[in-house]
């Protein structure tokens with residue numbers, strides 16, 4: 299009996315589950331119709347071309363995850379996680395309300411920015427408070443994260459189904475309004491649930507408790523930070539004035555953002571590697587973190603095309619009529635969360651079974667598998683687009699199979715990725731490196747956006763070649779990881 303009780307999860311987990319479920323409902327629901335809205339010129343959308351629309355989409359989705367860095371910082375230093383989640387949720391809801399008002403592009407961009415800021419505040423903190431419920435760590439914490447991941451995907455499923463349908467079939471703004479209502483429900487759950495079941499958690503900003511870092515050290519780090527930001531600004535000015543980038547266009551801005559993200563991540567890694575006072579073993583582990591960062595960014599760059607190039611493919615080139623009814627194209631994005639819900643338990647049991655035989659694949663092997671599956675999925679899209687370029691509609695089975703491969707890949711990299719990141723990180727850098735994990739997602743989303751700019755209506759002949767590029771790059775990276783998995787595992791220094 300007592301064993302059974304200790305297996306039970308605290309009610310607080312379910313508060314976080316439902317709050318995050320509704321937040322993801324609003325995020326993925328809105329995202330499912332975002333590109334369609336940007337492209338649409340007949341139903342009151344923005345009427346943009348593919349290049350511009352995809353760049354804005356990429357900038358938005360990248361900002362959402364990049365803003366988790368200041369969001370995490372605010373919670374750690376000023377607000378505490380609970381307030382950060384609460385205010386973040388309110389800001390997200392306001393953003394969706396702004397989007398729900400039919401207005402000009404100014405209002406629209408204000409709405410998008412507001413949602414991004416709010417998500418930056420909510421997302422990292424709701425994930426870290428899950429961990430806090432299980433201070434002892436271990437298998438129960440891992441199980442809690444799997445349950446939480448289910449909440450994320452249940453929310454995306456419902457959001458894509460409802461917001462997608464309303465947006466495509468009723469009106470875009472009605473869709474955005476539904477996203478706002480979803481977030482409101484999340485806020486209600488969080489307000490009442492956290493008061494009762496998350497007492498004493500996430501109230502005090504951790505930085506107020508932890509005084510290990512001396513004030514002199516803090517001052518030095520601050521100065522270094524300002525210097526770094528100054529250097530970035532100078533670089534951007536040079537790029538703009540020399541004509542290398544034109545950041546007055548969406549595409550130019552997206553590329554500028556890409557450069558910033560790459561420089562921030564590279565400098566951060568170099569800084570902790572050489573100036574972080576690491577032991578030899580820790581340095582090796584950081585090298586592994588860099589490899590995993592590149593792998594995860596590349597993975598999301600392909601995976602997140604669900605909202606960009608694959609969304610365009612579903613809308614324009616896929617046979618979607620079933621029994622006389624045309625399935626909304628945004629619903630195809632629902633294959634990813636559906637497959638997660640179906641296959642997460644299967645993969646979890648597979649890892650347990652393999653562990654019992656001492657055959658559980660190491661982290662680099664799982665990442666390799668994820669990338670190779672992703673690569674294969676894009677070879678499927680090469681075949682589908684070869685049909686589309688003849689002017690025929692491709693069978694929906696192509697996208698279904700593509701998303702199946704995506705999801706199995708996701709289940710190899712995403713759940714183990716975050717936990718291995720926290721395990722491999724030198725202790726005093728754990729929360730910063732968790733932030734870097736989100737930066738990987740940010741970079742991937744940005745690339746997924748910029749890349750889809752090539753999917754213009756006028757240029758459909760280049761589709762197979764574009765999909766082929768993604769397929770080759772990801773497969774090759776996957777095989778490189780597979781070849782070198784043993785030395786990489788060696789550098790992990792006994793962590794698996």
Ligand code: PHE
Nearest residue numbers: 322363450451712735736739
């Ligand atoms: N489906 C995941 C989520 O929304 C995707 C993701 C993974 C996003 C890692 C950010 C970071 O949580």
